[in-house]
Structure formats: structure tokens, C-alpha cells
Amino acid sequence: MTKKILVLPGDGIGPEIVAEATKLLNALRRDHGLDVELEEAPVGGAGYDAAGVPLPDDTLELAREADAVLLGAVGGPQYDTLDWELRPERGLLGLRAELNLFANLRPAILYPQLASASALKPEIVGGLDIMILRELTGGAYFGEPRGIRIRDDGVREGVNTIVYNEHEIERIARSGFDIAMKRGKRLCSVDKANVLEVSQLWREVVVRVAADFPQVELSHMYVDNAAMQLVRAPKQFDVIVTENMFGDILSDAAAMLTGSIGMLPSASLNSEGRGMYEPIHGSAPDIAGQGVANPLATLLSVSMMLRYSLKEGALAERVDVAVSRVLDRGLRTPDIWTEDCEKVGTVAMGDAVVAALEP
Numbered sequence: 001m002t003k004k005i006l007v008l009p010g011d012g013i014g015p016e017i018v019a020e021a022t023k024l025l026n027a028l029r030r031d032h033g034l035d036v037e038l039e040e041a042p043v044g045g046a047g048y049d050a051a052g053v054p055l056p057d058d059t060l061e062l063a064r065e066a067d068a069v070l071l072g073a074v075g076g077p078q079y080d081t082l083d084w085e086l087r088p089e090r091g092l093l094g095l096r097a098e099l100n101l102f103a104n105l106r107p108a109i110l111y112p113q114l115a116s117a118s119a120l121k122p123e124i125v126g127g128l129d130i131m132i133l134r135e136l137t138g139g140a141y142f143g144e145p146r147g148i149r150i151r152d153d154g155v156r157e158g159v160n161t162i163v164y165n166e167h168e169i170e171r172i173a174r175s176g177f178d179i180a181m182k183r184g185k186r187l188c189s190v191d192k193a194n195v196l197e198v199s200q201l202w203r204e205v206v207v208r209v210a211a212d213f214p215q216v217e218l219s220h221m222y223v224d225n226a227a228m229q230l231v232r233a234p235k236q237f238d239v240i241v242t243e244n245m246f247g248d249i250l251s252d253a254a255a256m257l258t259g260s261i262g263m264l265p266s267a268s269l270n271s272e273g274r275g276m277y278e279p280i281h282g283s284a285p286d287i288a289g290q291g292v293a294n295p296l297a298t299l300l301s302v303s304m305m306l307r308y309s310l311k312e313g314a315l316a317e318r319v320d321v322a323v324s325r326v327l328d329r330g331l332r333t334p335d336i337w338t339e340d341c342e343k344v345g346t347v348a349m350g351d352a353v354v355a356a357l358e359p
């Protein structure tokens, strides 16, 4: 049956990088037997421009009907002064919440070809392949109460709440163990159990779930130490599972280990495996429209979509190999460029990946 993919270009460099992903999907459809149909809709600032809200009803409806969603990026300075609820980021958070995309997979893989682009020494990052599993629909991002309120004495105070119930912790923990079983069978749960009650419960539930996965070696780490270990000795990790905000921060740190945040894809899945796929970098308004953005994180997000939502593992592998070949040939967008390589723009990079697909 033909699968439906909803394409949400969004803002900034979003439309440019998503155009390359669309090109790739169309090539897979034309020459590699992929049976999908694509539809496009506005979200984020583009949603606000088109319909006055960052997540228009029609976009949400299409997202609910789709087998998978591909998102570029949201946000831009022209939207920074909008009311809170109208900001582009609310579109993204709305999609995560409405589609119940609680499991956010953020792989950090260092391509050997890019070893010199990493800020860390090759012996520290060489061969790096870790998976950060970030809980995506709970914690401070969604917890109540929240807001800015005025105290009795007239002083304003801002409030957010980190709240997780045990069901939420259990389902993300299970995802973490499942993923670890398919990889190196090591899971590190990151929390702040020395200070936060919510983390104490997190740890207790993770330990309980571990009983069902005797083959997985479970460890625990406080988030501050995890941040340090990620830049000190990142290869000690296989899979990291953590709550929403810790995962947001640690995944950016992990991204830099790989040379460029422009390389990292992500998948956000619900309990049925339906998902939204997006590069983890943002809308990069400073380089939007210049044709220099790195489309590889988005193309690798297509690969994750093929693997996780469309069950087309062989095609996913083909995309991964194509990306690797293009890097072998020395093609680089400016963010990953080094002296000995050929500098190319967004479109040329996308063309090269499509050309490198195996027949």
C-alpha cells in the first residue's frame, strides 16, 4: 500500500534542505521501488504566515493521517516578538505532543571522513557511535504549572515544572532497553537523582524495567557528570536514555563531537512506530537562502524514516552508503569543509547523494 509522507519545510534553511530530501525520496520512488506519496504543509513561522498559527489545523490533520512526517526546521528572528503561543517552536512542540512522539532518537556518529572536522582529538572521537534517547513529551517542556506570575508582593516569578509519572518513565525506559538490545547492550540512564525527586522516581522505574532485560548492562549517571564524560571519553557510551531537557542539552553537545551539527538526523516515534523525522540543527536564519546549508542531516533523517516508519531497511542502508560515498569523494558543505576537500552548496550535495545511490 502506498505510504503517505507529510513534508513540513518550515523556516530558515528548512525549505532548502527539505528540497534535497524530497529530491532523494523522488529518486527512491522513481528508481528504487519506494511506494510513497508526498504532501507538503506549512508549520512554524511558515504556518503563522499562512494561517496565523504555528500549527495550522490542516497541517496537524495531515500529520495525523501520514505514515511519517519529515520536518525541516522552525524559527526565525522575524517571529521572536510574537506572543508565546504563536512562536514557531510551539508548532514543533505541538506536533510532538499531539502525535505522542515520546521517544526521540538522536544518533551521534562520527564519519571517519570527518574526523578532522571534530573539535576533539581523533583518538577521543574516532569510531564514535552513540545513541541518545531523549524523552520528548514530558518534563519541563510540558509540565504544569507553568508561566510567569505575580506574587502577592508584586514581584514577578517564572515557573516551570519537571513532572514525570511512572508510566511515562517506564515506556521511555523500555524503548531505551529495546534499542540497547539491538546495539551494544549497554544503557546509561542520565538523571539528577542526587537533587531531584523526579529523578529518584526515574531511577527507581528504570531499575525496575531493567529486570526484563537481563542482557543489557545498565548504568546511571548524573547529568552534570554525563556532560563532562561526553566530551572527556564519549566512546564509553552505547545508548543514553534521559528526560526531555537533559536530552536537549546533551544531544547538542554530542553533535559537536561529530564535527558538525549539520550531520545529525533524528527520529521522534510514538508507541506504534509512526514518527516525525528532522535534522537536529535548527533553522539557521544567518545562512538561510544562501544555498550553503548542509542537507546531510535531513537526508540521513530520510534514512531513519525508511528504517523506522516505512520498514525499508535496505533502502535506508542505500542512503547511508550514498552519503558515505559522497564524503569519500571529498565533497563538503562549508560547515564540514577542510582545506583538502571540495566545497559545495546544498543542491550539489543533494545531487551527489542521489547520484551515489546504488541501482
Ligand code: IPM
Pocket (backbone or CB within 6 Å): 089, 092, 248, 280, 282
Ligand atoms: C531540539 C530543539 C527544540 C527543543 C526547540 C527548537 C524547541 O532545540 O529539537 O532540540 O528544545 O526541543
Ligand code: MG
Pocket (backbone or CB within 6 Å): 248, 249, 252
Ligand atoms: Mg535542542
